[in-house]
Each structure stands twice: as structure tokens, then as C-alpha cells.
Amino acid sequence: MDTHKVVRWGVVGLGGVVVDSVAPGILASPGSRLVACASRDPVKGLEVARPFGAERVYAAHGELLADPEVDVVYIATPNALHKEAVLAAARAGKHVLCEKPLALSVADAREMGAACADAGVILRVAFQIRLEGMLHRVREIVRAGELGELRSIAFERTAPLTQRGEWRHDLKQGGVLFDVATHLLDLVPWLTGLRYRDVYACSNPDRRDGKPEDTVAVLARLGERCNAVIRASREIPYAKNDLIIEGTKGMLSTSAIRWVDEYHLQVNTAAGVREERFTPTRIYHREIEVMEGELRGERSLLPDAEEATYMIRLADAVFESIDTRRAVSLD
DSSP states (O other): OOTTSOEEEEEEOOSHHIIIIIHHHHHHOTTEEEEEEEOSSHHHHHHHHGGGTOOEEESSHHHHHTOTTOOEEEEOSOGGGHHHHHHHHHHHTOEEEEESSSOSSHHHHHHHHHHHHHHTOOEEEEOGGGGOHHHHHHHHHHHTTTTOSEEEEEEEEEOOTTOOOGGGGOGGGTHHIIIIIHHHHHHHHHHHOOOEEEEEEEEESOGGGTOOOSEEEEEEEETTTEEEEEEEESSOSOOOOOEEEEESSEEEEEOOOSSSSOEEEEEEETTEEEEEEEOOOOHHHHHHHHHHHHHTTOOOSSOOHHHHHHHHHHHHHHHHHHHHTSOEEOO
């Protein structure tokens, strides 16, 4: 691709994540332009998209993908519809940034990854919290060995109770595990370099009753000697949304991550206690910028199909544990 060319975006789906975050990110970047969207209601869709510069709204993603002025598509449909849109984008020769999860099954994710590879198009998955500056610092501290050998991780996150989207109440869309917890499950190995070995999980409501979970707790073993407790919910109004990592030489803890004006990171070691402060990264704006870099050949931190498939494999193990009330091995 011409490295001096403005990246021309098409967006499939005009839900809250696009209107509140992705489209403003495209509009804010000098290197990108939103040219077209796909929406079930093109008239209403044009009213939503026009303030962000889009001139065309199509009734179906196939029409958008046939638009010669679209270079890359952001797929923001409900989870169960990702596969169809990604495969169509590959056939059309469009690069893809897909909302997480890439798919709802390992087989589908592998098919999608293979289709994009065969078509020679880039496929990245929107785990945009990887782009948060404070978490880069956490990763640096952990990987430098300042905390010693890791023994314990506690990570929690809640979603705002006012988040839009009826699809979130559909069991087939993956529940809070694929909506919220998947970010934390992705970040733990990315921050630590440790792979999951075993998971045990429970949920509310119980998926065995045919209802999507709104709260999930996962107890995991990573590497040889580290455990993690990962909790996510979209029914709790007050929570810390924080991270604690403890090792044989020290520990670190963060203030609330997301939806605050400043982040605090505290590190406790034999050298004493220190605190670092960070301005939150505009992660959706940054996501657009790094995709521009991807099209210039600059590999970013966003997961590829292989990494995204690993997350789906992990989610399958969590679902299996909820269903069987047993620990499930990932070895």
C-alpha cells in the first residue's frame, strides 16, 4: 500500500462502540478517513455516520465491501456475525480490524484467519486495551523481573450498567465472558509472558440454565507456579477495576483502569514503595493509528488470528468448566 495514502475506512455496524469510540478515532486521525458504513437502516445510519465524514451508508456489508474506495473495514457487528463479515472482506481483498472476539469457535477463527492469509489481507482483532500506556509500563516491570517469579494475579473489570446492545442478552453471543472478561484473559499472558495451564470458572446466571452470564469468575494456573483470579461483570455498579500482581521480590497494584482521569501504579519492593502516574491513553484513537501503521508494514500490538484463536480456545475451557463444575486443562 502507498505509505503516503490516507487510509479509507468502511465500518460494518453502527453500534455504541463505533459511534462513541471508533468513528471519533477515525475522524481525529490525519491518516484516516471514514468513507462508508453498513447499517440495517441506511437512512438512520447516514444521520449517525455523516458527522464523522461518511458519505455513503449501505444496507448490507456486501455492498460496502464492493466499494473500491474502502481500504480496510472495522467489523463491529454482534459477535455471532463476525465470521460472515470477515470471510466476505477477505474475498473482497479488504484489510480487517474485527471487534473481539474474532469468532465464537476455534474452527471458525481458524477458517477466518486462513481466508485472510490466503487473500493477502491483514487481519487484526480489537483488543485495544493492550494499547494502554500504563499497562505497557506494567509489562515492562514484570518482564524485567523486578517482582521476581510471579505467584499471584488478581484482575477485575466491570462494564457500565448503561451499555447499549440487546445482543448482550443473547446466550449465543458469548455473555460477559466474550464481552468483558476476554480483555482480561488476553492481558494476563500478554503482561506476564505466562501461558494458561488450567482454569476453573463459575458464573451468574448459570449458563446451564440457558441464560448468558452477567458475572464470571475464573481461577487459573499460569506457567508452573502462578495463580490468577479474573473477575468480570456487567451487573455491579461499584467496583475497583484494578490489577494486582505479586511475585517473590515485590508486588504492584493499579488504581481503577478505564473511565477515570488519571491512573496510579504502585510498586512495592525491598527498595521501597514508589508510585507512578499516567494520563489514560485514548485507546480507540490509538487503535486507528496502529492500524494505519499495519498497512504500512509496521506490526502492532493488536492480536493476529493465531493469538485471537488462543483466546477462543481459552474461552471454550472456561465454558466447559462452568458446565462441568471441574477444572479444565489447556495443555
